Amino acid sequence: MSENTKHKKLSALLMGQGIPEFHLITPELITRDIPLLLTDINHELSELEEQLSKKFKQSSSINWDDVMTPLQRIGERLRWSWGVVCHLNGVCNSIEMRKAHTAQQPEVIRFNNRIGQSKKVYQALCDLKKNSSNDLDQTQKRILESELLSMNQRGVGLNGAEKKAFNYNSEKLAELSTTFSNNVLDATKQWSLLLTQRSEVEGLPHRALVSLAAAAQEAGDHHLGNDKDPTADQGPWRLGLDMPRYLPFITYATNRPLRETIYRAFVKRASADQLNNQKIIEEILSIRAEQAKRLGYRNWAELSIANKMASDVDAVEELIEELRKAAFPAAKEELSELQSCASRHGAIEASELAPWDIPFWTERLKQERFSLNQEALRPWFPLTQVLNGLFNLCERLFDIAIEAADGESPVWHEDVRFFKVRDGDGSELAAFYLDPYSRPESKRGGAWMDECLIRCKSEEGKPVLPVAYLICNQTPPAKGTPSLMSFEEVETLFHEFGHGLQHMLTKIDYPQAAGINNVEWDAVELPSQFMENWCIDRSTLMSMAKHWRTGEALPDKEFEKLRLSKTFNEGLATLRQIHFALTDLRLHTQWSKDLGTTPDELRREIATTTTVMQPIPEDQFLCAFSHIFAGGYSAGYYSYKWAEVLSADAFAAFEEVGLDQDEQIKSTGRRFRETVLSQGGSRSPAEVFKSFRGRPAQTNALIKHCGFKAIH
Numbered sequence: 001m002s003e004n005t006k007h008k009k010l011s012a013l014l015m016g017q018g019i020p021e022f023h024l025i026t027p028e029l030i031t032r033d034i035p036l037l038l039t040d041i042n043h044e045l046s047e048l049e050e051q052l053s054k055k056f057k058q059s060s061s062i063n064w065d066d067v068m069t070p071l072q073r074i075g076e077r078l079r080w081s082w083g084v085v086c087h088l089n090g091v092c093n094s095i096e097m098r099k100a101h102t103a104q105q106p107e108v109i110r111f112n113n114r115i116g117q118s119k120k121v122y123q124a125l126c127d128l129k130k131n132s133s134n135d136l137d138q139t140q141k142r143i144l145e146s147e148l149l150s151m152n153q154r155g156v157g158l159n160g161a162e163k164k165a166f167n168y169n170s171e172k173l174a175e176l177s178t179t180f181s182n183n184v185l186d187a188t189k190q191w192s193l194l195l196t197q198r199s200e201v202e203g204l205p206h207r208a209l210v211s212l213a214a215a216a217q218e219a220g221d222h223h224l225g226n227d228k229d230p231t232a233d234q235g236p237w238r239l240g241l242d243m244p245r246y247l248p249f250i251t252y253a254t255n256r257p258l259r260e261t262i263y264r265a266f267v268k269r270a271s272a273d274q275l276n277n278q279k280i281i282e283e284i285l286s287i288r289a290e291q292a293k294r295l296g297y298r299n300w301a302e303l304s305i306a307n308k309m310a311s312d313v314d315a316v317e318e319l320i321e322e323l324r325k326a327a328f329p330a331a332k333e334e335l336s337e338l339q340s341c342a343s344r345h346g347a348i349e350a351s352e353l354a355p356w357d358i359p360f361w362t363e364r365l366k367q368e369r370f371s372l373n374q375e376a377l378r379p380w381f382p383l384t385q386v387l388n389g390l391f392n393l394c395e396r397l398f399d400i401a402i403e404a405a406d407g408e409s410p411v412w413h414e415d416v417r418f419f420k421v422r423d424g425d426g427s428e429l430a431a432f433y434l435d436p437y438s439r440p441e442s443k444r445g446g447a448w449m450d451e452c453l454i455r456c457k458s459e460e461g462k463p464v465l466p467v468a469y470l471i472c473n474q475t476p477p478a479k480g481t482p483s484l485m486s487f488e489e490v491e492t493l494f495h496e497f498g499h500g501l502q503h504m505l506t507k508i509d510y511p512q513a514a515g516i517n518n519v520e521w522d523a524v525e526l527p528s529q530f531m532e533n534w535c536i537d538r539s540t541l542m543s544m545a546k547h548w549r550t551g552e553a554l555p556d557k558e559f560e561k562l563r564l565s566k567t568f569n570e571g572l573a574t575l576r577q578i579h580f581a582l583t584d585l586r587l588h589t590q591w592s593k594d595l596g597t598t599p600d601e602l603r604r605e606i607a608t609t610t611t612v613m614q615p616i617p618e619d620q621f622l623c624a625f626s627h628i629f630a631g632g633y634s635a636g637y638y639s640y641k642w643a644e645v646l647s648a649d650a651f652a653a654f655e656e657v658g659l660d661q662d663e664q665i666k667s668t669g670r671r672f673r674e675t676v677l678s679q680g681g682s683r684s685p686a687e688v689f690k691s692f693r694g695r696p697a698q699t700n701a702l703i704k705h706c707g708f709k710a711i712h
Contacts, residue, residue, distance in 0.1 A: 011029075011033060012024035012025050012029065013025050013029050013030060013033040013034070013037070013081050013084065013085070014033050014036065014037055014081065015080075015081075016076070016077045016080045016081060017080065017458070017464070018453075019409050019410060019452065019453070019467060020080075020084045020410065020452070021410050022084070022088065022410050022411060022412040023410060023412070025084055025085070025088060027094075027096040027097050027099065027100035028100075030085055030097075030100040030101070030104060031100050031103065031104070033081075034081065034082070034085070034104040034107070034108070035104070035107065037077065037078070037081050038078075038107050038108070038111055040077075041074050041077055041078060041111065042111060042114070044070075044074050045074055045114065045115055045118070048067075048070050048071070048074070048121070049118060049120040049121065051066070052066070052067065052120045052121065052123070052124045053120060055124070056120075056123070056127075061127070061131045061132060062124045062127045062128045062131070062132065063128070063132055063135070064128065064132070064135075064136065064140060066124065066128075067121065067124040067125060067128060068125075068128070068140075068143070068144070068147075068512075071115075071121065071147075072511060072512060073459070074115070075115070076454075076456075076511065078108070078111065078112075079451075082104075082108050083450070083451065083452075085100075085101055085104070086101070087412075087450060087452075087469060088412060089101045090443065090444050090471070091412055091413065091435055091439075091442070091443050091444075091471060092412055092413065092442055092443070093185065093442045093443065093444065094442060098182060101178070102175075102178060105171075105174055105175065105178065106171045106174070106175070109170050109171045109174050110167070110171065112154070112170075113154065113155070113166075113167045113170055116150065116151050116154030116155065116156060117151070117154060117155050117156045117158070117163065117167075118156070119156065121151070122148075122151050122156045125144060125147060125148055125151070126148070128144060129144055129145075129148065138682065138683065139508060139510055139513050139682040139683075140510070142513065142518065142681065142682060142683065142684075143510060143512045143513050143518060143681075146307070146512070146518050146681075147512070149306065149307055150307075152295065153295060153303060153306070153307070154170075155167070155170075155294070155295065157295075158294060158295075162294055165290075165294070166291060166294050169287045169290060169291055170291075172283075172287060173284065173287055173288070173291075176280050176283055176284050176287075177284070177629060177630045178630070179280060180270075180277050180280050180281075180284070180626065180629045180630045181444065181626055181630035183270040183275040183276075183277050183280075183623075184269060184270045184277070184445075184623075184624045184626055184630070185444055185445075186270075186275055187241075187269040187270040187275045187624075188240075188241045188242060188269060188440065188445065189242075189440060189441060190275070191240070191241050191265050191269075192215070192219070192238050192239060192240045192241075193238070193239040193240075193258075193261065193262070193265075194216065194219075194221055194236055194237075194238055194239075195212070195235065195236060195237045195238070195239060195258075196235055196236045196237075197235075198235065199255065200237075200255055200258055201235070201237055201253065201255075202253070202254045202255060203252045203253050203254035203255075204248060204249065204252050204253055205248065205252060205375040205376075205378075206232060207248075207375070207378060207475070207478065207481075207484065208245075208248035208249065208252065208375075209232040209233070209237065210232040210478045210479075210481075211244055211245055211248070211475070211478070212232075212237035212238055212239060212245060212249075213230040213231055213232045213235065213236075213237055214230075214478070215237070215238040215239075215240060215245065216230035216235070216236045216237055216238040217230045218238075219238050221236050221238060239258075239262060240440065241262070241265060241266050241269065242438055242440035242445065242473075243438065243445060243473060244438045244473070244474070244475045244476070246262060246266060247359075248375070249262055250262060250263060250266075250356065250359045250360070251359045251360060251362075251363050251375075252360070252363065252375065253360070254360075256347075256348075256356070256357070256360075259356040259357070259360060260354065260356045262356075263355060263356035264356075264616075264618055267355075267615075267616070267618060267619040267620060267621055268618050268619075268620055268623075269620075269623060269624045270620075270623040270624050271620035271623040276623070277622075277623040277624070277629070278598075278600070278620070278622075278623060280629070281599050281622055281623065281629060282593065282598070282599060284629055285300075285587055285588070285591055285592075285599060286592070286593055288300040288588065288634065289588075289592060291303075299588060299589045300588040300589075300634065300635050301313050301585055301588040301589045301635035302589075303635075304588065304634060304635035304636055305635065305636075307520065307521075308520045308521050308522045308636065308639070309520040309522045309523045309642065309684070309685050309686065310522055310638075310642060313585065313589060316585060316638050316642070317585070319638070319641065319642060319645070319699075320578055320581055320582050320585070320638060320641065322699060323574060323578055323641060323699075323702075323703075324575070324578045324582075324609070324610060326574075326703055326706070326708040327570075327571045327574035327575045327578060327706070327708060328571070328575060328609075328612070329571070330570065330571025330572075330574075330706075330707070330708055331571035331572045331574070331575040331612045332571075332612050333571070334569045334571050334572050335353075335572065335612045335613060337365060338353065338357075338358065338361045338362060338365060339351075339353045341361050341364060341365040341368065342357060342361050345364070353613075354616075355613060355615075355616060355619075358572075358613070362569055366565055366568055366569075369565075369568070370561040370564055370565045370568070371561060372558070372561040372562065372565050374486060374487050374488075375486070377486075377487065377545075377554070377558060377562075378484035378485065378486060379484055379547050379548050379549065380545040380546060380547050380548075380554045380558075381484060381485040381486070381487070381489075381490055381544070381545060382482045382483065382484055382485070382548040383436060383474075383482060383483040383484075383485060384482065385544050385545075385546050385548070386485055386490055386493065386544050387434075387493075388543075388544060389540060389541070389543045389544020389545075390493065390494060390497060390544070392540075392543055392544075393534055393540050393543075394497075394501070396662075396665070396666065396669065397665070397666070397669030397670075397672070397673070398501070398505065398669055398670070398672075398673040398677070399423070399424035399666075399669075399670060399673070400421055400422065400423060400424065400429065400505070401421070401422045401423075401424070401426075402419050402420070402421050402422075403419065403420050403422065404417065404418075404419055405418050405419055405420045405431065406418055408420075409431070409433075411433070412435075413435065413439070415435065415436065415437050415439075415476075416433055416434065416435045417433070417434045417436075418431065418432075418433055418434075419431060419432055419433075419434065421504055421505075428465060429465065429504060429505065430455075430465050430466045430467065430468070430503075430504035430505070431465065431466075431467045431468075431504075432467060432468040432469070432470055432500055432504065433452065433467070433468070433469050433470060434470045434472075435469070435470070435471045435472070436472045436474055436483065436493075437472075437473070437474060437475070437476035437477075437483065438473040438474065438475070438476060439476075443471075443473065445473055446473060446626070447471060447472045447473060447492050447493075447495070447496050448469075448471050448496065448499075449468055449469065449470055449471070449496050449497075449499035449500050449503065449528075450468070450469040450471070451466070451467075451468065451469070451503060451515070451516075452467040452468060452469050453465065453466055453467040454466055454503075454511045454514050454515060454517065455506050455508065455509065455511065455514040455515060456509060456510070456511035456514065457509055463509075466503055466504050466506065466514070466515060468499075468500040468503045468504055470496050470497065470499075470500050471496070472489070472492055472493055472496060474486075474489040474492070474493070475489065481548075482548055484548065487535070487562065490535055491532050491535050494531040494532050494534060494535050495528040495529065495531060495532050496528065497528075497531055498527040498528035498529070498530055498531035498532070499516065499524075499527060499528045501527055501531070501677050502515055502516055502519070502524075502527040502676070502677050502680070503515035503516055505673055505677040505678055506677070506678055506679075506680045507678040507679070507680075508678075508679065508680045508681075508682050510682070512681075513680050513681040513682045514680050514681075515680050516680070516681070517680060517681050518680065518681025518682070519680060519681045519685060520681075520684070520685050521632065521633075521636050521639050522636065522638065522639035522642040522643060523639075523642070523643055523646060523685030523689075524639070524643065525639055525640055525642075525643030525644070525647070526643045526646040526647050526650065526676060526685070526689075527647075527676060527677060528643075528647075529640075529643055529644050529646075529647035529648075530647040530650050530651055530672075530676075532647075533647065533648075533651040533705075536562065536563055536566050537659055538559060538563075538659070538660075539659070539660070541554070541559060541562070542554060542559060545559070567705075567706060567707035570706045570707055570708070571706075571708070572612070574706055574708075575610060575611065575612065576611075577640060577641055578610050578641070579606065579607060579610035579611055580625075580627075580637050581637045581638040581640070581641060582606050582610055582638075583602075583603045583606050583610075583622075584625075584627075584628045584633070584634070584635060584636070584637040584638070585635060585637075585638060586602060586606055587599055587602065587603075587628075588634060588635035589635075590602065599622055600620065600622055603615075603621070603622055644702055645697055645698075645699050645701075645702050646685075646689055646697045648701040648702035648704075648705045649689075649693060649697045649698055649700075649701040649702070650672065650676070650689070650692065650693065651701070651705075652701040653668055653672075653692070653693055654668050654669075671692055672692055675688050675689075675691045675692035676688055676689070676692055679691075
């Protein structure tokens, strides 16, 4: 192998196209090749600026291919390469990977600032808008408007010291967000508790015991000092704060003092010692406020909402308040019922109910009311069967076929699967990766969809098909047992697949508006939340709910319990989301260091009207609120509820034609595909929704789905 060939083989990070060779992308390669890439695209940007200058001097009109096409290609090279680095940092996190990512991030930010603040590019875009608008189609006009807004928000109008300070802050914000995320990951991994007595794990389902025993074995714990490996029945068991261990314990453990111990540890994550995020939160909020004011906005929320579907901050407040008024009475009643349940069982006095009791008594009351034990239903939801049900639903609604293609593309972990998506006529549409299981030692928590490849045309004019990353953190298989999913994990999978569908079924060839691109953030959750509704559709659920050992279908009575329990404690669940959304909004409109109160104190003030059980003194939830401090939801967490209005109304269209009316469901599903799923960011979400529904969205369907009384 020649040196050139060898270098080409190792430069998997510079390919800029196709599916990445994940196993070749090491921290060492990142350290070597990201600087090479940045040098190259900086040179390309300089050449573009020079070409545009010549156009201006010649008084030539700027057309789309003069500026937008080369701009997109430069941006795509960085998105592809840096996107792989960020992806691997999230799913294969290690000290070395983290260091490589952190070291290169400032230069990536600097390039993004340079391209976003290029006066020549901005002048060209303004010229394109002014002189060539009649030559642009609807999608191009919308992309152009979005790009101009984006450049304004990236500081193209700033000069001198203001520009320098803005760019410094941009880098600082990225650094702080990464540190915030790493602190949450490390704090989650850092805490564990060894349990050796059977009384300490009383009430836990066998599956949870297996998981805790496996964690003890991995940690090198030996049973009572002998050489036996930990076992599910005999222990020891190692408790942790990752969801597959935390949730079963807080929900099922009868040992109340231990529930309190793990709850307090969970809500205090990343709030002490070297992993303390409190000062980071204040710094992030302060810098965001500075950045917004430099750009002419009153606060960060105003800046954030300028490129969202909501018209302004007041419109968001109005929606939140409408839902809060509907949910609050229901939540108070639900809390009272939980208190009565606990008292009835003689466990604790009603007045002593604490936050670590809520999940436990919620599950007990649910079992009493519906005779529903969701843990006992796991055997009916093996991952493979759930995937079959999901894929069959997509075939029914959207006329697509999904087939396994494991081994046909590189993967980053042995658990990862690869699938292809075909249209009804057999033609290939897209592909996706599925990384389903929790790996707390190397994979960040939560679930998400991200873009591997975006639909577009190559420089040679050949179609590039979209490829998605679908990442979950569900319960992994145990010895001799497949991954048996909780119903919540099923809903999460459907949710992320909804995002994936919008990415994969797009018909837009402009990558700037294909799939989820250029879709306003408060509308991007529409397809994901829409898909969740199908988890409780009878034909969908019964097609996938089959016992992993016997193949027996889920009994009808269990389906009815699931259906009836869907709105159980929905008031508390909705109020929780309202609390998060309003806290996020107020932090980004009202908080400053001059306010004389901490972000946590402001959050507690908001809790007086958005919770029915006040946070305990140790609760430092904000220190692990990664959505707004390390994700894309700053001043945008309300998006979940905004989009839920859209998704509930969209699903109501299927209910109105009859969920058992196959032809009408297929017809409505095709219309949903041709509008919401295919048009991406080529039109405004309000227009896209209206083209599907025939009218603007209404809140009635969501309030009805939640089981709330309408508030007039």
